Amino acid sequence: MSSLNASRDKFRKFLTQKGLRVTNQRLAIFDAAFAQKEHFTAEQLLDYARAIDDSVSRATVYRTLPIMTESALLREVDIGSGEKFYYPNSGGTTQVAQVVCLDCDKIFEISAPFMEWYGSTVSSKLGLTPVSQRLQVSAHCDTLRLTGTCPRRS
Amino acid sequence: MSSLNASRDKFRKFLTQKGLRVTNQRLAIFDAAFAQKEHFTAEQLLDYARAIDDSVSRATVYRTLPIMTESALLREVDIGSGEKFYYPNSGGTTQVAQVVCLDCDKIFEISAPFMEWYGSTVSSKLGLTPVSQRLQVSAHCDTLRLTGTCPRRS
DNA sequence: CTGCCTGCAAACTCTTTGCACGAAT
DNA sequence: ATTCGTGCAAAGAGTTTGCAGGCAG
Secondary structure, three states: OHHHHHHHHHHHHHHHHOOOOOOHHHHHHHHHHHOOOOOEEHHHHHHHHHHHOOOOOHHHHHHHHHHHHHOOOEEEEEEEEOEEEEEEOOOOOOOEEEEEEOOOOOEEEEEOOHHHHHHHHHHHHHOEEEEEEEEEEEEEEHHHHHHOOOOOOO | OHHHHHHHHHHHHHHHHOOOOOOHHHHHHHHHHHOOOOOEEHHHHHHHHHHHOOOOOHHHHHHHHHHHHHOOOEEEEEEEEOEEEEEEOOOOOOOEEEEEEOOOOOEEEEEOOHHHHHHHHHHHHHOEEEEEEEEEEEEEEHHHHHHOOOOOOO
């Protein structure tokens, strides 16, 4: 729980520094988010947060998510499926690629250190200063194809 | 016009082979798409297609876009801005990265040959067979920052 | 002729926003 | 006491879909 508390403190501090208020709803949403071990959607986060504090509304979840991503506590992943995914940003690196299994719908985070290099190289040729990079690989599950069952299937 | 006709023939052939009908609307949408030199949205394509055949409806545009992307005549780009972008897939390579200027809103297509290698490497470690990769770099315009005007601004 | 394709408009999904009330500072 | 934050419900934006009529094969 120490890393959770450390992150929660970081969140409290962030809120205070920004002149934002520390509300029960924001804390519930935060705790719900950091209890997750997999990627989750805004709608799922609403459910999780309501289990902690049932006064949490959808609007507040949507209003809190940008705060948490701006403070780098959460990472936002858009795999182009209509809805966005989020997950706790425990580690430090920002150079991460996503591998999306089209069968499991699972998202794997893999380091891709060369991304930053590529971004700067390519952008400097265009007279642009890179802000962020995203690399995503869509793939099919080998085990599912061979045995008909995906071991990661939820 | 020869490359346009070649592409249009490819489209006719694709439709026929799939048992789909060659309609005026589909041809108008196709011609509109291949007249573009920049990325365009579904809504823009509707406008362009209506200039050729004003009977084209929004529904048909949305129903035709998947056909054209599946036949690899169009490439779909999702930069996570709510709406998807498309552009004629003239070249052959599928290993392309997008550099998105946050000031111009322009999208540049840049080759990134190492993407395939990275995709296979990473996916094979996870027991997955890569289907597609996307690499996107978001960047700010240097000229805009320095002079206050973006030379590419439309 | 047959049935795929079409336009229209309504439905859908995800997200954002206006408003009046409620709670943090 | 101020105001910012909240829930609710409606509004938005982009895309999809049901239906009755129309045109390709």
